[in-house]
Amino acid sequence: MITANFKDLIDAELARHWDVSMENVTPPLMQRALSSVIKDLLSQKRQHYMKKFQDTCEKQVYYLCMEFLVGKSLRNNLFNLEIEEQISKLLHEEYQIDLADLYEIERDPGLGNGGLGRLAACFLDSLATQNYPVTGFSIKYEFGLFKQKLIDGWQTELPDDWLTTSYVWLSPRFQDRCIVRFDGAVHEEWTSEGLTIRLDNPTEIEAVPYDMMISGYSSDAVSLLRLWEAHSLNRFDMNLFSQGEYIRAMSEDSMAEAITKVLYPSDNHVEGKELRLKQQYFLVSSTAQGIVSTHYNRYKTLDNFSDKTAIHINDTHPALVIPELLRIFMDEYRYSWDRAWDLVTQTVSYTNHTVLPEALERFQENIIQSRLPRIYMIIQEINRRFIDSIIAQDLGDASRANRMSIFSNNKINMANLCIVGSYSVNGVAGLHTEILKKTIFKDFYDCSPKKFLNVTNGITHRRWLNQANPLLANLLDDLIGPDYRIHSQELSGLLQFKNDDGVLAALDHIKLENKKRLAEYIQKTNCISINVDSIFDIQAKRLHEYKRQLLNALRIISLIIDIQEGSAGEMFPETFIFAAKAAPGYFRAKEIIQLIYTLSGYVNGDDQLSKYINVVFLENYSVSLAEIIMPAGELSEQISLAGKEASGTGNMKFMLNGAITIGTYDGANVEMIRQVGEDNFFLFGLKDYEVENLWCQGYNSIQYLQNCPRLHRVIDFLNTGISGRSFESISKYLLGDSRGGDPYMCFADFESYFNAHEKASSIYCTDKKKWNQMSLSNIAAAGYFSSDRTVKGYSDKIWNIKPFTLKD
Ligand SMILES: *Cc1c(COP(=O)(O)O)cnc(C)c1O
Numbered sequence: 001m002i003t004a005n006f007k008d009l010i011d012a013e014l015a016r017h018w019d020v021s022m023e024n025v026t027p028p029l030m031q032r033a034l035s036s037v038i039k040d041l042l043s044q045k046r047q048h049y050m051k052k053f054q055d056t057c058e059k060q061v062y063y064l065c066m067e068f069l070v071g072k073s074l075r076n077n078l079f080n081l082e083i084e085e086q087i088s089k090l091l092h093e094e095y096q097i098d099l100a101d102l103y104e105i106e107r108d109p110g111l112g113n114g115g116l117g118r119l120a121a122c123f124l125d126s127l128a129t130q131n132y133p134v135t136g137f138s139i140k141y142e143f144g145l146f147k148q149k150l151i152d153g154w155q156t157e158l159p160d161d162w163l164t165t166s167y168v169w170l171s172p173r174f175q176d177r178c179i180v181r182f183d184g185a186v187h188e189e190w191t192s193e194g195l196t197i198r199l200d201n202p203t204e205i206e207a208v209p210y211d212m213m214i215s216g217y218s219s220d221a222v223s224l225l226r227l228w229e230a231h232s233l234n235r236f237d238m239n240l241f242s243q244g245e246y247i248r249a250m251s252e253d254s255m256a257e258a259i260t261k262v263l264y265p266s267d268n269h270v271e272g273k274e275l276r277l278k279q280q281y282f283l284v285s286s287t288a289q290g291i292v293s294t295h296y297n298r299y300k301t302l303d304n305f306s307d308k309t310a311i312h313i314n315d316t317h318p319a320l321v322i323p324e325l326l327r328i329f330m331d332e333y334r335y336s337w338d339r340a341w342d343l344v345t346q347t348v349s350y351t352n353h354t355v356l357p358e359a360l361e362r363f364q365e366n367i368i369q370s371r372l373p374r375i376y377m378i379i380q381e382i383n384r385r386f387i388d389s390i391i392a393q394d395l396g397d398a399s400r401a402n403r404m405s406i407f408s409n410n411k412i413n414m415a416n417l418c419i420v421g422s423y424s425v426n427g428v429a430g431l432h433t434e435i436l437k438k439t440i441f442k443d444f445y446d447c448s449p450k451k452f453l454n455v456t457n458g459i460t461h462r463r464w465l466n467q468a469n470p471l472l473a474n475l476l477d478d479l480i481g482p483d484y485r486i487h488s489q490e491l492s493g494l495l496q497f498k499n500d501d502g503v504l505a506a507l508d509h510i511k512l513e514n515k516k517r518l519a520e521y522i523q524k525t526n527c528i529s530i531n532v533d534s535i536f537d538i539q540a541k542r543l544h545e546y547k548r549q550l551l552n553a554l555r556i557i558s559l560i561i562d563i564q565e566g567s568a569g570e571m572f573p574e575t576f577i578f579a580a581k582a583a584p585g586y587f588r589a590k591e592i593i594q595l596i597y598t599l600s601g602y603v604n605g606d607d608q609l610s611k612y613i614n615v616v617f618l619e620n621y622s623v624s625l626a627e628i629i630m631p632a633g634e635l636s637e638q639i640s641l642a643g644k645e646a647s648g649t650g651n652m653k654f655m656l657n658g659a660i661t662i663g664t665y666d667g668a669n670v671e672m673i674r675q676v677g678e679d680n681f682f683l684f685g686l687k688d689y690e691v692e693n694l695w696c697q698g699y700n701s702i703q704y705l706q707n708c709p710r711l712h713r714v715i716d717f718l719n720t721g722i723s724g725r726s727f728e729s730i731s732k733y734l735l736g737d738s739r740g741g742d743p744y745m746c747f748a749d750f751e752s753y754f755n756a757h758e759k760a761s762s763i764y765c766t767d768k769k770k771w772n773q774m775s776l777s778n779i780a781a782a783g784y785f786s787s788d789r790t791v792k793g794y795s796d797k798i799w800n801i802k803p804f805t806l807k808d
Helices: 006-018 026-056 073-080 084-094 097-107 115-129 236-240 244-259 274-299 321-332 336-343 365-371 371-394 400-404 414-421 430-438 443-445 461-467 470-480 488-497 501-526 548-565 587-604 607-613 623-632 650-656 668-674 687-696 703-709 708-718 728-735 746-766 768-784 788-799
Strands: 060-064 134-139 146-153 153-157 179-182 185-191 196-200 203-215 222-232 307-316 349-351 362-364 411-413 424-426 452-454 535-540 576-579 613-618 635-638 660-663
Touching: 006 026, 026 073, 026 084, 026 097, 026 203, 026 222, 026 576, 060 115, 060 274, 073 084, 073 115, 073 203, 073 461, 073 746, 084 097, 084 635, 097 443, 115 134, 115 203, 115 222, 115 424, 115 461, 115 788, 134 274, 153 452, 153 587, 179 274, 179 336, 185 371, 196 708, 203 244, 203 274, 222 244, 222 274, 244 274, 274 321, 274 365, 274 430, 274 576, 307 321, 307 788, 321 336, 321 349, 321 371, 321 414, 336 371, 349 414, 349 443, 362 365, 362 635, 365 371, 365 411, 365 470, 371 400, 371 414, 400 443, 411 414, 424 430, 424 788, 430 443, 430 576, 430 668, 461 623, 461 650, 461 768, 470 488, 470 501, 488 708, 488 768, 488 788, 501 613, 535 623, 535 746, 548 576, 548 607, 548 613, 548 708, 548 728, 576 623, 587 607, 587 728, 607 613, 623 650, 650 660, 650 668, 660 668, 660 746, 660 768, 668 768, 687 703, 703 746, 708 728, 708 746, 708 788, 746 768, 768 788
Parallel strands: 060 134, 060 307, 134 222, 307 349, 349 424, 424 452, 535 576, 535 635, 576 613, 635 660
Antiparallel strands: 146 153, 179 203, 185 196, 203 222, 362 411
16 A cells, blocks of 8 residues: 555645635546656656666566556555545545546546457556566547437537647656658668768657656555657748748647658558558557667667566567568667667567458558658568578478468558567467457468467456446455455355355345346446346447447347237346447448437337337447446446357456346357356357358358247348338348348347246246355356466467565
């Protein structure tokens, strides 16, 4: 626990920055003052820790990711510093302010799209908690992920101007700014020192770092997240300005600053745009320059660079760090190619996050050639040498070298660049890693099998259990003691209460309270009254065809038809809750949102239907909304087509909060079943190899329709239209064959999905005790999915680093 005189610190902060005294401090002012105090304490704590750590000369980890979805900071920091109760009491007694009101005020920095960015944020938390020193690097997007607003069910996007209310957790570090160079011409010259290479007439952009402290729970370490902001170097072209070209002088300014203006809003889909490439190079160049110069200043050599440095690239987005490091080593520190190459390939490791072809990055060669000419030359040389080595190995397959090439069809394959330039490649769940080895990375795996390994994703259970669900956390503290906060496997201690009716009743009561909290939120945002005794069946994640929100909607339609036909006699009331953002240009995804929204209105306007079911679409899915949703979940929908979801982490958050998963054999679901047992999971659907076989043989949707009267009626319902709106385009899509139809084969899993739901409802309504036991088993088995376990895996198996604690 951190100790300080918080009253004095807060009062000083209020007086210094806002000139207010404690009598007239408002919650927004207090939110800023308290947050500033905590930020300063964390900065000091980090400084102290890093100073001691530097003395050891041990290896350090740098984690590069284009997204960090950190969520709110104040509550997390107070919890981690173990001062939440103390501060709450102080605010009440001295200022008559409720700490919960301060939590509400803070903005959620939406610097990520979904799972990828949230994973990066969980890692910084878990690394700090376990006393691993780490720095994360990303971009300070002026606009994070858009705010979602449905207008008549159609998603529209509003800018997320999260920085306007003076977000207090970031501190500029002007002393560490640097220059990133684009464009220009490569100039080669033989001098007395040999060949020198420089860039003539580059466009120079200034990179300014902003630092955020990420605390760990009850530990010595504090992680650092460094976000780069782009600035025009000549804040103003005085020439243009004095010639009266005021507007042109301004616009060249904004061109530079466009680089960090906005986060690309696609999840699992690439854009291939020039601006996106610039963002990526901007991140890796500023980061690599900083890491190398810090190292050089400390050790006066780079010979030991890879002994002291691990650089991790999260997905291919920061792949250009590989040629950028080579450039710095060769052009600035005059290393030979061979020595520079050894340093880089002993430093960089890479995590793959998807096998979906539309998400695999391939940039047009000519964009890289013109915008990053020196980087382009280096990538060519990497490839030339790599292909030579593959041909020299002569593995008896002439086309192999072609398949492995970084260049093909005038594009640069970023995943291939990552594999060639890294010493380690990992997938994010067991099944995903096996698929990588068998399919898209097979050639690479055959050539260097030892490079490939798996580290299954995780979540920080302190945010997703202790902070999001204090009622459940308190119960656990009472039953098994608080050790599980640091040793998540201790959650298994809950299993001994599986037959304890008192504990089962307490769990049931806690779930009800959390359902009420979500129902109040829904009442406020959607003006819908929810039956809190109904099953809360939730699908919250990005809207994507492969995640199959549509399969869920098809079943809801089928239930509507049952109720209307009077065959719903035994049906237990069920509330379907969705939350999902779609990429702005993803028409099909927006159509699916509109379908769900329309179903919601249709059901709620009908007394007969709303007795049995309710459908809710919550706008603006974010970390803060997820923190309200997860504790209220009873059925967790994880229904992607097998083989398509790399891991999923939403599934883990629900499990940890006692939801039972209805899911396919995909991603981390496979390992959830292994942990909790198939009896405590509603498994359905094709396995990944069955999916592949079916697709190769030719998926014939009509055949499923003919064999399933239910599906037939669902299609008729879509064609007839709902509340006067036709959804024929969706039914056409579903009815298409393997050319042009539904690539995620909703029909193929429909019956199996339907039956799994029947089983779930039946247990819920006839044997609630058994349901609660299943729920308890899920909480008890969720310890494996803590990101504490995940980052330990990275540290032991990939980075080769050990925890460092301060001993006094
Ligand atoms: C956890 C999380 C995700 C990832 O959800 P999946 O179900 O794994 O796709 C996405 N967005 C937010 C805000 C999250 O908290």
